[in-house]
Amino acid sequence: MKFSLNKEQEMIRKTAREFAENEIGPIAAHIDETAEFPVDTVKKLGELGFMGMTVPKEYGGAGMDDVSYAIAVEEVSRVCASHGVTMSVNNSLVCWPLLKYGTEEQKQKYLIPLANGEKLGCFGLTEPSAGTDAGSQNTVAIKEGDKYIINGSKVFITNASQAQVAIIFAMTDKSKGTRGISTFIVDTDTPGFSTGTIEDKMGIRGSVQAELVFEDMEIPEENLLGKEGRGFGIAMATLDGGRIGIACQALGIAQAAYEESVKYAKEREQFGKPIAKFQAIQWFIADMATEIDAARLLVYKAAFDKWQKKPYTVSAAMAKFFASDIAMKATRNAIQVHGGYGYTKEYPVERFYRDAKITEIYEGTTEVQKMVIAGNLLK
Amino acid sequence: MDIIVCVKQVPDTTDVKIDPKTGTLIREGVPSIVNPDDKHAIEEALRLKEKFGGKVTVLSMGPPQAGDALREASAMGADDMVLLCDRAFAGADTWATSHTLGEAAKKIGYDLIICGREAIDGDTAQIGPQMAEHLELPQITYVRKVESADGGKIVCERALEDGYERVEANLPALLTVISDVNKPRYPSVRGIVEAYQEKEITTWTAADINADSACIGLDGSPTSVKKSFAPEPKGEGEILEGSTSEVCKQLVTKLMDKNVVR
Missing domain, CATH: 1.10.540.10 (Acyl-CoA dehydrogenase/oxidase, N-terminal domain)
Structure with a gap:
């Protein structure tokens, strides 16, 4: 090994x-x-x-x-x-x-x-009433000749207003439930495509999440991605990989929180010595370092599984669940190490804390990750 | 325009610690990097190649792990990598090193050789100028700007302490560049893949470059190190206290005592 x-x-x-x-x-x-x-x-x-x-x-x-x-x-x-x-x-x-x-x-x-970086893409699955229940798509694509007419809307779509290409999901046959969902590639300059409200968020504020709105948007049939009716499977498989990315994001945030904490603990003096000399602070540092190391092993393992073409649904879900959890803990405790200063914008740890929270939510909440893990283990 | 860039792998001295007992560098656990000035040399070569065509070859002398420095240069966009790697090269001073690099340069062929001003581990700034002498090339050192390089001539601005010189030289020539010359590009992801998975480092021994054994390695080195030591630490600083005017008075008195001001 x-x-x-x-x-x-x-x-x-x-x-x-x-x-x-x-x-x-x-x-x-x-x-x-x-x-x-x-x-x-x-x-x-x-x-x-x-x-x-x-x-x-x-x-x-x-x-x-x-x-x-x-x-x-x-x-x-x-x-x-x-x-x-x-x-x-x-x-x-x-x-x-x-x-x-x-x-x-x-x-x-x-x-x-x-x-190659010429264009930026977004992924439109989530809808106002289809979050964790991603199968309940209200966006509809009706085939007319050699094209689809798409109507509906998406929310919380990362990169939305900056993207030139969108991968979106829509119901091509409502009677079939999740087997009636199909995937489309959309040029965002297509007539009928627009982006709506940009979310004003707690964290990851330098990224953009917005609504996508489709009004009688005509998409040629050659822009159907995969087969008709296979969209839900495509979405789930795609999110398996996406979770590795979010787990890495959480890991990076946690690492930053840890490094800032170590630096501050050595600089900040109270009672005549650096606060790093106090066991209370040492325990925060030890916890963070240990948990970050554990998360990194899980995250790299999931990425390794994907690289080696092994199943990675479970390892990716575990990585995201664990890494986002320890990112919350590490950033919370990083503020604790910094005390009052950590609560201000003078130090970056409050930003890390706000950024960390989303990693427990998007691309499947922590609870969804547990459903995926248990669902696979108890098959 | 075919360009050779000389690259040295050095310990990252921003991280370096000195062993207080022996006075030598603690190299253990210190990451190795491409010498910072050499990155500017690579960048300048790549820019000239983009303008005039040709090929950029990165050249280094060192142990096998120095290949990583060449691969980083390759990931930035250099075409070929040549590593001079032979126990016979070990212990070389700047004279022997520049001779060795010069012999390799002859074998590679070039219109221009670019070196970084100096390496952060040795701080001699001798390799570039000595190579130019060995190869009987015109040299322009401390280049802060390459103005033009066509028509068989190169025109550069050469930084001085109190200004700059504009110097023209016939090609082939040798430049040493300073960090003001450009901002080095980052290696690209694709470049990294190619550097490690697709490109090979050409490794030459002393025999491959027909090096005269009296001119390389320890035997070919006219200088020898008598002693290395860390400079005496400076005395403790003194912090003046009191109101602004009191502090100023104390400061002026002290400066006059030391004859800094009269």
Whole structure:
């Protein structure tokens, strides 16, 4: 058994870390404050190949392994969780299903520009009344000749207003329930497509989540992704991979909280000595370090399973459940280590705390992860 | 334009600690990096290649792990990697190193050689100039800007303490660059994959470059290290206390005592 990364993975970590610290670090607090979408740095991430990392070279990607991808999302999220999710969505929820289910024409037309960073994608599954119950889709696609007429709306869609391409889900046959859901590739400049309210959120404020609205939107039949009626399966399989990305995001946030805590504990003096000398603080540090290490092993294991083409539904769910949980704990305790200062915007730990919360919610709540894990184990 | 960039793998001295007993660097656990000035050399070579075509070869002398520095340069966009790796090269001072690198450069072929100003572990800034002498090339050191490089000539701005010089040289030539010259690009993800999975490092021994054994390694090194030591730590600083005007008075008195001001 080996616990070491290979040379490429180490260089990915170094490169992602340097990019994140030098290019994203200086704007992370600002985009959190203003909720501005960081167009330039997202573009640069794309140019460097971080937006389609595991896509093979012939389709515009870098042909990297899934562990390297995990490391990159972790490193970017360690500096800015908003960039982390923007990147995770494009890689996991957009490029991956196009690669897995797309026709050659679809890959040529859509995957290449998405993987090489020319375009940004979003993934539209969630609806106002279809959250955890993702099968209850109200968006409807009616076939008319060689096209589909789509009506409906989506909410909380990451990258929505910035995306040029959307992977969306709609009911092509309501009578069949989840077997009546189909997946479509949509150019966001298609007439009838619009984005609505942009959410004003607690955390990940430098990423954008918005409504998608479809009004008599005509989509040619060649933009059906996979077979008609297979959309729910595509969504679930895609989310398995997406969860690895979110687990990495949580891991990166937790790591950042830990590092800030160590730094502050050594600097801050009370009762005439650094607070790191007090056992209360030492225990926080020990807990964080131990839990982060455990989470990292779970997260890399899930990525490794995906890389090695082993089943990863359960390992990805475990990784996301655990990593998001310890990210909440690490960021909460990081504020505790910082005391009153940690509650202010003078230090980044309050941002980490707000950013961490979403990792317990999106791409399947913690409770859904447990359902997935138990459901698979008790089959 | 075919360009050779000399690259050195160095310990990351921002992390380095000195053993207080022996006065030497503690290398254990210190990550190795591409020498920072050399990254600027790679970047400048890549920019010239993008403008004029040709090929960029990165060249290093060192143990096998120095190959990682070459691969990083390759991930940034360098075409070929050459590592000079032989026990016979060990213990070389800057004279022997520049001779060895020069012999390899002759074998590779070039229109231009670019080196970083100096390495952060040795701080000599001698390799570039000595290579130029070995190869009988015009050299422009401390380059802060490459203005043009066509028509068989290169024009650069050379940074001085109190200004700059604009220097023209015939090609082939050798430049050493300072960090102001550019901002090095990041390696791309695809570049990293190619550097490790698709490209090979060409490894040459002393025999491969027909090196004269009297000019390489420890035997070929006219300098030897007598002693290395850490400089004496400076004395404790003094913090002046009191109101602003009191502090200013104390400060002026002290500066006059030390003849800094009269």
